[in-house]
Amino acid sequence: MNRYIFILLLISAYCHSQKKDDIESQIKSFYDHSLTKGKSYDWLEHLSNQIGGRLSGSLNAERAVFWSKEELENLGLDRVWLEPVMVPKWVRGNFEYASIESSAGNSINVPICALGGSVATPNKGIRAEVIEIQSIDELEKIGRDIITGKIIFFNRPMDPKLINTFSSYSGSVDQRTRGAEVAIKYGAKAVLVRSMNLKNDDFPHTGSMYYGNVKLKNRIPAAAISTNGANLLSSMLKLDPKLKFFIKQNCQNYPDVLSHNVIGEIKGSLYPEKIILVGAHLDSWDLGDGSHDDGAGVVQSMEVLNQFISLGIKPKHTLRVVLFMNEENGLRGAKKYAENTKKKGEFHLFALESDAGGFTPRGFSFNSSDIIFNKIKLWKKYFEPYYISEFSKGGGGADINPLKPSGTVLAGLRPDSQRYFDYHHSSNDTFDAINKRELELGAATMSSLIFLVDTFGF
């Protein structure tokens, strides 16, 4: 071999290994920083305990907007701003109450909560017989004659056999989102839905439901019942099929109100016109304080920018954090952001969302072409020391999804899913259910992926 070629090859091999070492040490610095000096846990403590549940259209949602804007400003980003968006306003009201009443006259209270978007019951409540079913399809089989005037009780549990609990959720949540809309067509008086929870406990889990085109006057109340309550009602129905269920709730829909996405960015040093987005949703349900859904994602996304600044890393692309408003019951923030970004002609190279809880990170799911996914998979080696190994194809997340048509590569952080639905949309989704290290590992994992995208592109 020519001596010069040999030397050039040696230099190239050296540079390559040097670059790999640099990348590895940079990624280690994200983990070290997050686990020792990260802000995510303290931020979440504030968001959860000092602000609390922050449903779109609530005062707390506004407090969260102003707090997160101020915290981003304190980081010294190049720019921080609010993006106005009109959001739905639904208010739970001041009572929710339900009981099972046996034919013999005995009764027992059961824990329920109104589903988000539901109408109220009449002031005197609704008292009716119950038909327990497992799926929306059964409504057609049972038929209007039998259903009219009754309460439909959707009681198909989440499938415990699916290892990824998000798959179990997907397989059951139609009862919650569409159950009422369909049951109305068969004359039901109200719907009761088994909580989307794999655990047997006393917490009802709320969540969005939609009436479709059903006129306001024809809408019926919809509520979630705790898993223990659902089991009790189901077993009581076997003993006493004529039992009555009583339900009373005074939730209400109001006209839309003004809210905001909260946005901050570090301008790219080489490609300022190409945006790398990291984000989560700032709103939460009103039960609990939304620590896992999605306070964790909010503070992790903020932490990514904090890490770039604290560690003195100048991103080549513009690094933008977006805290979306109204993921839970409307996705208005996500839609508005995508609409505005299109108007402005902005290009998003990549968007990463964290909206699956603050648990030990296991990997990412990617929504991209196979060519890009295969390239991304080469980065898995950098994550091995951190026990991050699940790189799969799949959705990125609800808030970044509207960016897909413009060619953005999407990714979602995938934490361990086992505990998520113990807390999801329920009053026990609170700060004490957060493990500091798990949260911080998630933030570092996100910073690392963002760094790799910024360094190598696609």
Add this chain to the structure above:
Amino acid sequence: MNRYIFILLLISAYCHSQKKDDIESQIKSFYDHSLTKGKSYDWLEHLSNQIGGRLSGSLNAERAVFWSKEELENLGLDRVWLEPVMVPKWVRGNFEYASIESSAGNSINVPICALGGSVATPNKGIRAEVIEIQSIDELEKIGRDIITGKIIFFNRPMDPKLINTFSSYSGSVDQRTRGAEVAIKYGAKAVLVRSMNLKNDDFPHTGSMYYGNVKLKNRIPAAAISTNGANLLSSMLKLDPKLKFFIKQNCQNYPDVLSHNVIGEIKGSLYPEKIILVGAHLDSWDLGDGSHDDGAGVVQSMEVLNQFISLGIKPKHTLRVVLFMNEENGLRGAKKYAENTKKKGEFHLFALESDAGGFTPRGFSFNSSDIIFNKIKLWKKYFEPYYISEFSKGGGGADINPLKPSGTVLAGLRPDSQRYFDYHHSSNDTFDAINKRELELGAATMSSLIFLVDTFGF
């Protein structure tokens, strides 16, 4: 190609894929069974809440022995028996108390607990100045003149930057196990050790400590202080280096008492003389109820045999569960088991231990030759659907380790480690810190590995 050879190859390929399908479906049946019909969670509820903490030599340890024997008998194993073993008896006593007393006369109580095996303080307690150090090596530098009559405060935290928290533990636990033994040589009056806990909270964490060859009359009391307490003491020492620490505890060592390993087995259909062992330790510390350490491992090990019986799988090798007594403060059960098994000339092909908490399983560590480890790694594909991917070389576990010299392949279940030291050896290691699905996934993962060893051998 000769037509017959071609047909033979086809048949062989078919059989191979058939066999692979069979294995996959059998493994799926373990997960399905564990997540829907498993006994592990109910068993652990009993062991934790109805029995509770079960330190060697305590009445609760005996209750745990008889309960687990009865439960194994109820499974219909071929044989269930108790293996007698003499174990240490150490009793915490009825008070533990400590306070920081400033030079100005102010004082504040701090949470402590005696370390297992420690002697008591004199009845009137010990009041002395405190020397804070980070490692045992510092004792030599500071020297006997300065140390004499003082309390040595070991305050080196677990390293938060290590991703595997067991590595952090290994890097700090010498302060607890050996701190007193060495400090005695320099005239210390007592030792106080920062709790082995990555979280800042108010729970002191106990654990074993040893005096080595130090004579009984020369032994000094050793206690753990909560991480919050350690941080407070450390910051107070900076303000007031002459402050006094007061400590009083009346724990006591008693003569050894009789206890038992609990053993059950299903005889192998083809190789009854070759044993596959699955086990955990039945004893726990006296604080909390030992749900994670090691109640989880106990019920998971029992569940493996339950699964083989419930699913009608006849193991080719003898499948034996061993619930070891006295892992925490003596390993007497493990030593006795290995001693007896050697006497009887038994051969253990494989031993699997679960003693790292009931958290989401991530993989196994294997103590074997490289040839066998490479063979085992080929089984990783069977675990992919269950997000089990960490196969590493390393220790199997403290209780099965004495089997190593006889050539047994050892393995330890490796669950996610992030939360373990929040609970380890502390009064918050209780049943409410157990997630049912995480526990059950661990049991199914263990059954699957045992099944693969039984099917393929090494």
